[in-house]
Amino acid sequence: MNEKGKTLSIFTLLVYFFLIAPLVIIALTAFGESEFLKFPPESFSIRWFVNAFQTEMFISTFIISLKVAVISTFLALLMGIPASYIISRGNFKHKRLIESFFLSPVLIPQIVFGFSLFNFLIIKLKLPVFSSLLIGHTIFIIPYIIRVISANLENFDYEIEEAAVIFGASPLKTFFIIVLPNISSGVIASFILAFINSFNNVPISVFLTGPGISTLPIQMMSYVEYYFDPTVAALSVLLMLMTTVLMFIIERSLGLNYFVEN
Amino acid sequence: MSFLSLENLTVAYGKNVVLEDFNLSINKGEFVSLLGPSGCGKTTTLRSIAGFVKAQKGKIMFKNQDFTEVPVHKKHFGFVFQNYALFPHLNVFDNVAFGLKMQKTVEAEIKKRVEEIIELVGLSGFLKRYPAELSGGQQQRVALARALVIEPDLLLLDEPLSNLDAKLRVEMRVEIRNIQQKLGLTTVYVTHDQEECFSISDRVVVMKDGEIEQLDSPEKIYRKPETEFVADFVGFENFFDLFQEGDHFKTSKDQLFKVSSADLDDNLDKFRASIRPDDIEITLAGGEQKENTIIGEIKISTFLGEKYQYNVETEYGEFVVNAATEKRVENNKKVNLYFPEDKIILVREE
Numbered sequence: 001m002n003e004k005g006k007t008l009s010i011f012t013l014l015v016y017f018f019l020i021a022p023l024v025i026i027a028l029t030a031f032g033e034s035e036f037l038k039f040p041p042e043s044f045s046i047r048w049f050v051n052a053f054q055t056e057m058f059i060s061t062f063i064i065s066l067k068v069a070v071i072s073t074f075l076a077l078l079m080g081i082p083a084s085y086i087i088s089r090g091n092f093k094h095k096r097l098i099e100s101f102f103l104s105p106v107l108i109p110q111i112v113f114g115f116s117l118f119n120f121l122i123i124k125l126k127l128p129v130f131s132s133l134l135i136g137h138t139i140f141i142i143p144y145i146i147r148v149i150s151a152n153l154e155n156f157d158y159e160i161e162e163a164a165v166i167f168g169a170s171p172l173k174t175f176f177i178i179v180l181p182n183i184s185s186g187v188i189a190s191f192i193l194a195f196i197n198s199f200n201n202v203p204i205s206v207f208l209t210g211p212g213i214s215t216l217p218i219q220m221m222s223y224v225e226y227y228f229d230p231t232v233a234a235l236s237v238l239l240m241l242m243t244t245v246l247m248f249i250i251e252r253s254l255g256l257n258y259f260v261e262n
Numbered sequence: 263m264s265f266l267s268l269e270n271l272t273v274a275y276g277k278n279v280v281l282e283d284f285n286l287s288i289n290k291g292e293f294v295s296l297l298g299p300s301g302c303g304k305t306t307t308l309r310s311i312a313g314f315v316k317a318q319k320g321k322i323m324f325k326n327q328d329f330t331e332v333p334v335h336k337k338h339f340g341f342v343f344q345n346y347a348l349f350p351h352l353n354v355f356d357n358v359a360f361g362l363k364m365q366k367t368v369e370a371e372i373k374k375r376v377e378e379i380i381e382l383v384g385l386s387g388f389l390k391r392y393p394a395e396l397s398g399g400q401q402q403r404v405a406l407a408r409a410l411v412i413e414p415d416l417l418l419l420d421e422p423l424s425n426l427d428a429k430l431r432v433e434m435r436v437e438i439r440n441i442q443q444k445l446g447l448t449t450v451y452v453t454h455d456q457e458e459c460f461s462i463s464d465r466v467v468v469m470k471d472g473e474i475e476q477l478d479s480p481e482k483i484y485r486k487p488e489t490e491f492v493a494d495f496v497g498f499e500n501f502f503d504l505f506q507e508g509d510h511f512k513t514s515k516d517q518l519f520k521v522s523s524a525d526l527d528d529n530l531d532k533f534r535a536s537i538r539p540d541d542i543e544i545t546l547a548g549g550e551q552k553e554n555t556i557i558g559e560i561k562i563s564t565f566l567g568e569k570y571q572y573n574v575e576t577e578y579g580e581f582v583v584n585a586a587t588e589k590r591v592e593n594n595k596k597v598n599l600y601f602p603e604d605k606i607i608l609v610r611e612e
Contacts, residue, residue: 159347162314165334166341167412168364181351 023240030233037230048234058235061219064130068215069198072137076194077187079138080145085179087146088153099150103143110203113140118207129210136204141194148193152186153179185253192246200239264323265290265448266311266416271320273306280306281472284320288450293442295451295459298469299495304452307469308418311450312341324416335364340409340447342419346401348393354380354404355389361412379411382441399430410441417442417449423458431455435462456496460484468492486607490534493609498536502578504608506531515577519554520603533608539584541605544572547596554601556581560593574599 025039030048032041052058087099105113114136121132156179164174180187205215214222216239220232264287271284280303288294296304309315311322313334322329329337340361348357355376362372380386383403393401402422409417419438423431439462442449453459459466460480468475468483468491476483476492487493490501504511504519511519511533521535547557558576565571569586574597581599591597 157345157347159343159345160349162312162334163341163343163347163408164349164360166312166314166337166339167361167408168335168338169360170333170335178349 026233027237027240029230030237032230035229037228037233048230049238051229051231052234052238055231057214057219058216058223058231061214061216064133064213065199065216068130068133068137069195072134072141072198073191073194075134075138076142076145077191080142080190081149081187083142084146084149084153085175088150089158099146102146105140106143110140110201114204114207117204122208122210129208129213132208133205133213133215136208137198137201140201140204141197144194144197145190148190149183149186152183156182188253189250192250196243196246200243264288265292265325266450267323268307268311269321269323271307271310271322272318273303273310273315274318279472281310281317284472284474286467286474286477288448290448291446293439293449293451293462293464294467295453295463295465296467296469297453297456297459297495298475299454302469303472304454304467304469305420306472308420308450308452311416312339312418313337338412338415340412340414340417342402342405342409342417342422344421344424346393346405348401348404348408350393352392353389354385354391354393354396357393357404358407358411360408365412375411376407379407382410383407383437398425399434402426402434406438406441410445410447413445414447417447419449419451421453422451424453424455431458438462468495487536487609489610490536493534493536493607497538498607499539499582500542501534501536504533504535506533511535513578517556519601519606521606521608522603532611534611536607536609537601537605539571539582541602542581542583543600543602544574544583544585544587544591545598545600546591547598551598552600554603554606556599556601558597558599560591560595560597563590563593565590572597 029037029039029041031044031046032038033043033045033047034041083102087095087102117132117136117139121127121135122129127135160182161171161174161178164178165171169177200217201215202217202221205218206221209215209218216235220235224232267287268284271281272279273281273284284303284307286307296307298304306315310317313329313332317330320330324337349360352360358376358380359372362375367375377386377389380389383406385400385403385407388396388400393404396404402425405422409419422438423434426434435458441447451459451462460483463480465477466480466483467477470491476488478486483492484496487496487498493501503514504521505514511521513519519535551557556576556578558574558581560572561575561580562573563570566584569584570590572583572585572591574581574583576599583599585591
């Protein structure tokens with residue numbers, strides 16, 4: 001290995017170290033015995049995992065987070081797939097402008113976005129907390145869906161749709177039997193990506209949650225304010241595990257290169 | 263009444279008008295090719311017939327019915343795309359069966375007809391393969407089979423052979439012609455390849471800038487092009503002016519020229535005369551000067567293998583001459599160029 005290669009690999013190792021070390025520390029402390037977060041732990045147990053599962057508010061907020069993530073992802077797919085289709089296939093003025101408009105929610109700082117939603121949905125329209133959460137999350141994750149599915153559609157030759165139509169399939173039928181099966185990997189990947197983003201979101205949820213209804217990440221934050229035991233560390237490990245499994249599915253269905261290239 | 267006719271068809275992409283008041287009639291069972299350089303509107307014409315492109319104006323009549331507004335999926339046409347456009351998620355059998363399934367043909371009938379056509383294009387044994395697992399030539403056969411199996415009322419092909427290598431191209435065009443004749447399919451074929459087009463068609467439409475330059479049999483197009491563009495396109499590289507005076511022709515320098523094939527029916531007195539590089543006879547200058555001969559000087563000589571090509575400078579401009587001489591005639595030599603009267607054609611000026 002030459003000099004340059006050596007320096008590069010040292011840097012790579014350092015980057016990996018800073019990325020992974022905090023996660024490793026959290027994972028290890030989660031298995032600690034003591035009442036306080038302590039690294040390295042003196043003895044090991046799984047009591048904080050048990051505690052996490054026994055704490056009612058974690059279970060109930062987990063279910064709310066899950067509901068919000070699943071429903072808002074479905075809603076976002078329902079709007080995002082047709083929108084992506086029209087953006088990538090349509091031929092109209094200001095196409096790029098409309099595309100940017102759909103992608104804009106990720107460009108606005110989430111705090112700002114959350115605050116404005118709070119003003120509009122909760123204060124002005126007086127919507128219930130759960131609906132506000134759903135709406136906020138749906139808008140926030142649509143860009144992820146449009147991004148992935150548009151890229152998928154760009155790679156899908158429009159002539160193939162023309163072929164289906166000339167051989168007797170109506171345009172609508174063509175969408176369901178030709179287009180959808182060929183972008184299914186993108187649909188799965190965008191579903192998971194949107195799900196993860198909704199499930200883990202704090203800055204928007206923090207404005208839209210209210211008395212009685214909270215999401216798991218918000219609950220974890222307020223828990224840390226009062227208790228300093230490793231329960232949150234244990235939960236973090238579980239969440240990491242969930243994300244890893246989901247990312248693994250994306251990798252299998254699309255390949256992570258996909259996101260790097262696009 | 264013709265089988266398919268385009269009447270005053272006007273097609274534009276935004277401000278770019280591709281076809282304007284375009285007219286074309288095709289008879290039943292005929293194989294017609296649209297030939298021309300890229301951008302001449304041939305593909306647009308084909309796509310308008312299919313209905314992929316909407317015309318701003320004009321009508322498409324098919325079997326005496328107005329087909330202009332008939333939705334694409336109800337036309338029962340076959341189309342072979344340049345890039346094949348096979349369905350990537352379906353195997354060969356399902357790709358070919360697609361059209362029949364859309365027509366709600368019964369399962370047993372589908373199986374029988376698909377297997378027949380697959381056999382015809384020589385792909386038996388590939389039924390379970392996916393498009394990505396096939397070579398270009400095989401994909402092309404699947405695309406062809408998919409279009410043929412529905413026994414379309416009209417078969418449209420958009421440069422279907424342009425992605426294949428030369429040998430396969432010749433094989434496939436013979437195959438396409440055979441199947442077309444066997445099934446008696448009315449066919450419109452788009453290509454920019456002259457030889458391919460001549461070998462396969464009953465009639466050829468030479469197009470330029472969205473207009474028909476000439477519509478004739480391949481032989482007629484090759485031997486008797488009517489315009490300078492068509493002549494140039496089929497290999498008449500040399501052009502000069504001839505003026506008609508009574509029953510003979512004169513050059514711009516008043517030299518007499520005999521032309522035996524002067525059957526152009528226009529009442530013009532000025533023509534563009536044209537001749538192929540192979541048909542000019544080149545000899546060293548000197549001796550008695552025959553009629554139909556121009557004196558020139560060799561500027562460039564190129565060895566082409568079986569012959570030499572000379573660029574000869576004359577008072578009428580430069581001429582390209584191919585000569586199968588044994589030895590190269592040196593540059594700057596004075597030569598006589600003889601134009602046999604039966605090899606000269608007269609075309610309309612651009």
